[in-house]
Amino acid sequence: MRPVTLRTARLTLDEPRLADAELVTEYCQDPLFERYLTTPWPYTRADADAFLGSYVPESWASGRELTWAIRGADGGPVMGMISVREAQHELGFWLGAAHRGSGLMSEAATAVTEWVLAGGIRGATSLMWRAVEGNTASARVARAAGFRRIEPAAPTVPTRDGGTLPAWHAVRTEPVDPRVDESWRPILGGDR
Template sequence: MKPVALRSDRLVLDQPGAADVDDITRYCQDPVFERYLTTPWPYERLHAVGFLHNVVEPGWAEDREYTWALRRTEGGPLIGVIAWRSRLGDVGFWLGAEHRGAGLMAEALGVVADWVFAQDVPVIRWECAVGNIASASTARAVGFRYTGEAPLDVPARDGSRPPGWHGELTPISPRTPRPGWPI
């Protein structure tokens, strides 16, 4: 599939590219990433280059993982990343520290969910490491239903599957926070 650009009221979502390597590197050095994400640690520039060449580009080309850069304007700097993985049927995302707290990731997640559902996907799954309140708050804000705590489907850096919070969203799910979340 060719990369698809998406838009929301405050964001442009397009494919990350070579011009984004330094921003990806800088954001992925955030200690929060070490604690909650599966990105390499310590994160170096070579990891960002590998992400683009080994994940982003073949993901779109092979119709298996669709990764978008979040930008505030067309051609603007990358402020975060969101992806939908067709194999697992799940979403993953991160936002640079200085851009958190304004509802931008929830806005991006809603736009991506609309696009995924337009591809006739019946459910989108989400998970995060237990304690990742920011990720859980984003999923909850978009209307994901909390489905419980269980080992993560995506292994941690060391190959283990620590406890995770899980949720799901369907095309008919209300796009408002739902009860039952541990946060």
């Protein structure tokens, strides 16, 4: 598959490139990444170079994982990443600390989700999301993008060392399930 560019009112989602390595390295050294993500830890420039120079282009070419850089509407520097793992149709994302709190990730997640469910990935009728328990910021993004929280038999997420941690899970279909807000109430309450 060839990389696809998506645009929203405030964002351009395009192919990550090697020129993004310095900022990716900086963002991925955030202590929250150690706690909640599966990125290598400690994260180094070599990790960013391998991710951007090999993994991302090879994954787009094979269709295994589609990864977008999140940038301002005019392009510019990378602010974060969002991807869909094709085999499970699973959405994953992160945003650099300086860019959090203004709804940018919810906007990006909604754009990618709508693209996938509109035929961007052939045969995808739903998308999955999961995150380590306690990652309420990620849960808020999933809720804003229309994901309904579910409780599978084994609610876990893999860790970087091959283990698992307790996790929250959600699913998004088209149209958006009317039970979305209610499904999140046990962990997010009624806040928006």
